[in-house]
Amino acid sequence: MRRLAVAAIALVFIAAVLATSSKWLGTDDTVTGGLAQKAGVSQTRLLPWNLTGDLQLFVFCAGGAVAGFTIGYFWRSLFSQAGKKQRSAGHCPRQKNES
Amino acid sequence: MHIPEGLLPLDQAAAWYAPAMAFLAAGLAKLKRLFKEKPDARPLVGLMGAFVFVVSLMPVPVPGLGTVSHPCGTPLAAILLGPFAAVALGAVALLLQALFFAHGGISSWGANILSMAVGGSFVGFGVYRGARRLGAGLGLAAGLGGLAGDIITYAITSFQLAWALHGQESIGATWLAAFGSFMPTQIPLAIAELFFTSGVVVFIYRRRADLLAGPETQP
Numbered sequence: 001m002r003r004l005a006v007a008a009i010a011l012v013f014i015a016a017v018l019a020t021s022s023k024w025l026g027t028d029d030t031v032t033g034g035l036a037q038k039a040g041v042s043q044t045r046l047l048p049w050n051l052t053g054d055l056q057l058f059v060f061c062a063g064g065a066v067a068g069f070t071i072g073y074f075w076r077s078l079f080s081q082a083g084k085k086q087r088s089a090g091h092c093p094r095q096k097n098e099s
Numbered sequence: 100m101h102i103p104e105g106l107l108p109l110d111q112a113a114a115w116y117a118p119a120m121a122f123l124a125a126g127l128a129k130l131k132r133l134f135k136e137k138p139d140a141r142p143l144v145g146l147m148g149a150f151v152f153v154v155s156l157m158p159v160p161v162p163g164l165g166t167v168s169h170p171c172g173t174p175l176a177a178i179l180l181g182p183f184a185a186v187a188l189g190a191v192a193l194l195l196q197a198l199f200f201a202h203g204g205i206s207s208w209g210a211n212i213l214s215m216a217v218g219g220s221f222v223g224f225g226v227y228r229g230a231r232r233l234g235a236g237l238g239l240a241a242g243l244g245g246l247a248g249d250i251i252t253y254a255i256t257s258f259q260l261a262w263a264l265h266g267q268e269s270i271g272a273t274w275l276a277a278f279g280s281f282m283p284t285q286i287p288l289a290i291a292e293l294f295f296t297s298g299v300v301v302f303i304y305r306r307r308a309d310l311l312a313g314p315e316t317q318p
Contacts, residue, residue, distance in 0.1 A: 020160075
């Protein structure tokens, strides 16, 4: 029942997003950019690289995937049955073997 | 919470860096002590580090308004690991986002640490502890911590922007304008962070109550 409720909320959320016609600008851009423009200041770049075109998409996908796998790996060791067995055997991930 | 490169004057950027680095050093020392005293805390630290990174980078759309913004994640990390450890995780997440994801900046890293990592962690943790002492249930207290941590992050960011970009107007008026512009998008996200933080803390309490048993995280 709880899973159904979560799925229903997710579906309503997705439908509401799709029904909203917008450019989906971030508040970091609109609010910060608006204040900067009013003050006559513009963003600069210190780093030599720039995320243009689909490179930005790639970097965000890669970052999300790495973070997702990391969360899954540690989630398993904390909450799954296999992790429970490892914990009871005195093993935890990334712990150095002191033998 | 992701103030970009070049918007803060150098003296102000340095002024934000100094306390941010002090908090970061204290946070790293806390993590080192935690790893030494409780090696089985490593998975939770790894989990929360990845969580703070991805949640604070994720642009979440707000239907109806047509805008997107970021949750913080640091209040949840602070409730589970303590505020100093959460500051260290938030600072690392912000550095990676500035270096590789065009979110934030190197010169504004100190300011962003103070808003999201320090403000989000300490206020979120403080509200959680305060609500527990006033008799609130675990889920409600954690949720209020998530909500407060999210809102305070943008209040601090608004002040940082107002101080740097107020021009001829007063800092107070500029802060109010910035904070008022952030809030329509941020309040729904803060409410979502309330439910998420509450849900995760209650889930962990039911499945692994021992993870909440540290001296700073005793529910």
